[in-house]
Amino acid sequence: MLRLTHLLTLSAEPPINGDDILDKLIPDFWSFLTQLIAFIILIVVVTFLIYKPVKKMLAKRKEHIEKEIKEAEDKNKEAVANIEASKNLIKDSHHEADKIIASAKSEALKQADLIKQENASLIASMKEEAKADIAKEKALAKEQLKNDVVDVAILMSSKILEREVKKEDNEKIIDELLKEEKSHDR
Numbered sequence: 614m615l616r617l618t619h620l621l622t623l624s625a626e627p628p629i630n631g632d633d634i635l636d637k638l639i640p641d642f643w644s645f646l647t648q649l650i651a652f653i654i655l656i657v658v659v660t661f662l663i664y665k666p667v668k669k670m671l672a673k674r675k676e677h678i679e680k681e682i683k684e685a686e687d688k689n690k691e692a693v694a695n696i697e698a699s700k701n702l703i704k705d706s707h708h709e710a711d712k713i714i715a716s717a718k719s720e721a722l723k724q725a726d727l728i729k730q731e732n733a734s735l736i737a738s739m740k741e742e743a744k745a746d747i748a749k750e751k752a753l754a755k756e757q758l759k760n761d762v763v764d765v766a767i768l769m770s771s772k773i774l775e776r777e778v779k780k781e782d783n784e785k786i787i788d789e790l791l792k793e794e795k796s797h798d799r
Contacts (some may be wrong), residue, residue, distance in 0.1 A: 763787050 658686045
């Protein structure tokens, strides 16, 4: 019930007109004017002391960030270009190394062929020298054998005949015998 009586008392108040509203909103004109001026001063002070410095700081920060982004993009482009240049340099160095290796192999094969040719000519000359030495030794051996045969023949003929025969006659006979022997060997 208390509530009901309270509601009845509220509804019993007279209706509010337009002047009353203005009186309630602005109770004192000078007080309102002072508060309005203080509010305007507060807005001006806040604008100059906080808003503009913050706006400048944000503009500088934005400019700094844009600058950093641009530098990062430039460095990224430069890095990509450097990577491509490095790849090309590596590729060129691989090609150069392949050329050097091929050249070295070719030179080694040429040297090997030259050494083989030199060895072949050296072997051939050594064979010729050996053949010449063999022929010389063979000729010396034949001459020695001839001399030995002559000596033995003279000795034998002198004993057989028991007479003295001239050495020149014996050598003639032996030469004839050797010639006959050679013709039979061939």
